Amino acid sequence: MPELPEVEVTRRRIAPVMVGRTLREVRTTAPSYFFLTQPDVLARELRGAKVEGLVRAGKYLIAEVGSGARLLLHLGMTGQLFAAGVSSLRLLSATARASLAPEEQVAFEPDPHTHLQLCFADEGPDVLFRDVRKFGKVQLLAAGERSERLDKLGTDALEIRGEQIFRASRKRKVAIKSLLLDQAVVAGSGNIYADEVLFLSGVRPGRAAGRVTRAETERMACGFHRVMQRSIETGGSSISDYIAPDGSDGAYQDERRVYARTGEPCTVCGTPIRRKVIGQRSSHYCPRCQK
C-alpha cells in the first residue's frame, strides 16, 4: 500500500516523464466516486495544458498544470502510476502470472482498472493511473481553488517534530497508533511505517495517546524520518500492490521489523511478534520490546 515513501518514489520517477510536456488527450473510465472531478470535466480542462511540476503533500501527488490549476492524485491502497510500456509481472493478476514462463515479461496494456490515461502531444509515453480497488482519488483544482483535503494535512512525516506529536496527543484516549495514522497529525504516515516507528520507539500501538511521554514522541519523530528516508532510498515497500513507476519492485519490505511478521521472532529479543487490531487496522508489535 502506498504510503509516503512509495508516493515520493513514484513522484521522483514519474516527474521526468510528465513535467514539461503538454497534454493532448485524457482518457478515463466511467464516472465513479474515484473521480472527485467528473471525467468529462477532466478531459475538457486538461486538454492542451502543460505540466509545470509534480509535487507531493503527504500521500497526495499534485501535478501543476497550466496556469495555476492543480491535478490531485491519491493512490489509495492499490493505486499505480507509471509510464506506458512498462513491463512488470506485478501488473498482472496471479492467474495471468501463473500462465507465463518465470522470466517472461509482458508490456502492459491499459485495462478496465486503468482509470486515467494521460496522453501527450509529443511522441513520448502515456502516463497511466491504475487502481484495482478504486480507493484512489483524482481531483482537478482550478487556479486558486482551495482543497479541504490538502488544507487538513498536518506536518509531513519527513519533517515531523516530536513536540508536534506530543501536543497532538495530550488528553487523547485514542490508541497512539491511531493518532500516528491521522493525516492531520502526521501527513504521509500509514500502517506499515506507523508499526515500524512504534517498534523503534518502544511503544505499544494500543497505548492511549495521552500516556506517551515527551521522550517517546521524540523517538517517534526520529523514527519517521529514519524509516521513511531509508525506504525512499531503497525504492519503497512492495508489499501488496505497490509498484514503482518504472515497473521495478521496492526493497524496503525486506527491512521490516514488525509489519506482517506475526509469529516471527523479534529482531532484537526473539520474542514472537504479535498482531492486534487497533482502530480497524492490523497492528504488529513485539510484546517484550514495546511497553
Next chain:
DNA sequence: ACCGCACCCTGAGCGC
C-alpha cells in the same frame, strides 16, 4: 471534541 465504526472495492486464499 472525541471516538468507534460502516462504507467504498476487488482479488487472494481458504474450506467444502
Next chain:
DNA sequence: TGCGCTCAGGGTGCGG
C-alpha cells in the same frame, strides 16, 4: 473445478 465466504485497508463521514 468452482463456489461462497472472509479478509485487507486509506480516508471520509456519521452517529453516539
